Amino acid sequence: TKTVTDVICPFCGTLCDDLEVVVSDDGKQLLEVYNACAIGAEKFLHSQAEDRITRPRMRQEDGSWKEITYDEAIEYTAKMLVDSKKPLMYGWSSTNCEAQATGSELGELVGAVMDNTATVCHGTSLIAVQDIGIPSCTLGEVKNRADRVLFWGCNPAHAHPRHMSRYSIFPRGFFTGKGHTGRKVVVIDPRPTDTARVADVHLQVEQGRDYELLSAFRIAFRGEKLPDVVAGIPKEQIYEAAETLKSGRFVIIFFGMGVTQSLGKNHNIDIAIAVTRDLNEYTKAAIMPMRGHYNVTGSGQVWGWQFGFPFAVDLSRGFARYNPGETTANDLLRRDEVDSVFVLGSDPGAHFPFSSVKKMYDLPSVAIDPHETPTTEVCKVHVPVAFVGVEIGGCAYRMDNVPIETRKVVEAPEGMMTDEEFLDRVLARVKEIKGV
Ligand code: SF4
Structure with missing residues (x-):
C-alpha cells in the first residue's frame, strides 16, 4: 500500500x-x-462501494432502469437541452471549477437558467453582500487572530465537524497560543445544539426573531436603552454578550441557514453585516457564511467572473439576467417556466419542496451524480461520474473564498467519465446540432 x-x-x-x-x-x-x-x-x-453504479441508466416506461452507454446519455442530454425553450441547469456545488466553467459555456449556448445550491442556502447572503458589502477574512486569520467567535444560526458540530478544531475554537494560532482557553465563544440559536454545548454563552433566540436581536446588539454596543426582553433574551444578557464581543481583539461572526432561510432572509444578513461594521469601531471584526457543499463558493466565483452574478443566472434571452425570486430554481419549477431539468453536483430531490420535485419528475431530465440519490430517482436519465476530489482533482473554493487544488487519490472504475469530460462531450454535440 x-x-x-x-x-x-x-x-x-x-x-x-x-x-x-x-x-x-x-x-x-x-x-x-x-x-x-x-x-x-x-x-x-x-467511491469503493460494491454496489456503485458505474454506467448511465435510462428510465423505462414501467419505471425500471435500462443501462445505456455514455454516448447514448450524451445524445439524450444534448438533444434535451437543444429542444428545450428554457432548460434549468441546476446544482454545480459538488464539482470542480473546471466543470463549472464548461457547464457555463453549455448553459450560454442553449439559453439555460443556471442556478446553484445557494438558491436554498446562502443566496440571501449573496444578495446582502451586493447590498452593503462584506468585511470578511480567511479561516487562517480566524485561527491565528480570533479571540471572540460568534456562531449565529449554524451548527458546525454537525454540519462542518472539523471547523471548530481546525479554525474556530480549539486550535492554537500565532496570536491565539492558548487555544480555546483564550477564546470566548457565543452561540445564538433557538436550539440547544452540540455547538451551543461547547460555547461560553448560548443565547436561545426565539425562532424567526434574529433581526430583532441583531438590532438589539447594535443598540447595546452604543450603551443605549433596550426593552427588558428582546426576541426572548433578557436585556442584561444582550448587554453582556455585546461587551464580550467589544472587548475582544478580533471578532469573527459565522452564520448559517438558521439566519439566511428564516424570517427576514437577506435582511438578517444586511443587519448582521452592519453589526460587524459597528464592531469595527471598537475592535477588529469580520463575518463569514458557513458554506455547505465543498465548492458552492466556487460556482459563485466562476459565474461571478463569467456572468457577473453568483446564482440564479437566466441566459434564455442571450444575455445574463439575475433576479432572485424570478430566476431561481424553485420559483421557475413551481411556475412551470422551464421545460427540462439538468442536475449536476447536488441533490434537489432531497432538498426542494415536494411541488418542485414533482415538476422535475414530469419533465425531461438528466442527473449527473456519482451516487444514487432522491434526484436520480425522479430523473429520466442518470449519468454516474467519477468522484471529484477522490478520483479526479480540480479547483475548489473554501468557504472563505480561498481556491484550493483538490487531489486525485484513486482511479475511477474503468470506463467512467468525469463531470468535465461528460460536459465537454455534450457541449461538442450541442455545437454540432446547432452548427456553431
Ligand atoms: Fe469533515 Fe471534510 Fe468538512 Fe473537513 S471538509 S469538516 S473532513 S466533511
Missing part, C-alpha cells in the same frame, strides 16, 4: 487539507482515510 498525504476533503465548505489516504500499490483501491471527520471519510469510502 501507499499513503497519499495532504489530501483535500471534498465534502463540506471547510475543505480540510490534511487528510491521509491509504491506497493499494496500483492506485485502484482506496483502503483507509485518516484525519477526516465521519462524513468526510464516508465520502471517500463511498
Whole structure:
C-alpha cells in the first residue's frame, strides 16, 4: 500500500487539507482515510462501494432502469437541452471549477437558467453582500487572530465537524497560543445544539426573531436603552454578550441557514453585516457564511467572473439576467417556466419542496451524480461520474473564498467519465446540432 498525504476533503465548505489516504500499490483501491471527520471519510469510502453504479441508466416506461452507454446519455442530454425553450441547469456545488466553467459555456449556448445550491442556502447572503458589502477574512486569520467567535444560526458540530478544531475554537494560532482557553465563544440559536454545548454563552433566540436581536446588539454596543426582553433574551444578557464581543481583539461572526432561510432572509444578513461594521469601531471584526457543499463558493466565483452574478443566472434571452425570486430554481419549477431539468453536483430531490420535485419528475431530465440519490430517482436519465476530489482533482473554493487544488487519490472504475469530460462531450454535440 501507499499513503497519499495532504489530501483535500471534498465534502463540506471547510475543505480540510490534511487528510491521509491509504491506497493499494496500483492506485485502484482506496483502503483507509485518516484525519477526516465521519462524513468526510464516508465520502471517500463511498467511491469503493460494491454496489456503485458505474454506467448511465435510462428510465423505462414501467419505471425500471435500462443501462445505456455514455454516448447514448450524451445524445439524450444534448438533444434535451437543444429542444428545450428554457432548460434549468441546476446544482454545480459538488464539482470542480473546471466543470463549472464548461457547464457555463453549455448553459450560454442553449439559453439555460443556471442556478446553484445557494438558491436554498446562502443566496440571501449573496444578495446582502451586493447590498452593503462584506468585511470578511480567511479561516487562517480566524485561527491565528480570533479571540471572540460568534456562531449565529449554524451548527458546525454537525454540519462542518472539523471547523471548530481546525479554525474556530480549539486550535492554537500565532496570536491565539492558548487555544480555546483564550477564546470566548457565543452561540445564538433557538436550539440547544452540540455547538451551543461547547460555547461560553448560548443565547436561545426565539425562532424567526434574529433581526430583532441583531438590532438589539447594535443598540447595546452604543450603551443605549433596550426593552427588558428582546426576541426572548433578557436585556442584561444582550448587554453582556455585546461587551464580550467589544472587548475582544478580533471578532469573527459565522452564520448559517438558521439566519439566511428564516424570517427576514437577506435582511438578517444586511443587519448582521452592519453589526460587524459597528464592531469595527471598537475592535477588529469580520463575518463569514458557513458554506455547505465543498465548492458552492466556487460556482459563485466562476459565474461571478463569467456572468457577473453568483446564482440564479437566466441566459434564455442571450444575455445574463439575475433576479432572485424570478430566476431561481424553485420559483421557475413551481411556475412551470422551464421545460427540462439538468442536475449536476447536488441533490434537489432531497432538498426542494415536494411541488418542485414533482415538476422535475414530469419533465425531461438528466442527473449527473456519482451516487444514487432522491434526484436520480425522479430523473429520466442518470449519468454516474467519477468522484471529484477522490478520483479526479480540480479547483475548489473554501468557504472563505480561498481556491484550493483538490487531489486525485484513486482511479475511477474503468470506463467512467468525469463531470468535465461528460460536459465537454455534450457541449461538442450541442455545437454540432446547432452548427456553431
Ligand atoms: Fe471534510 Fe468538512 Fe469533515 Fe473537513 S469538516 S473532513 S471538509 S466533511
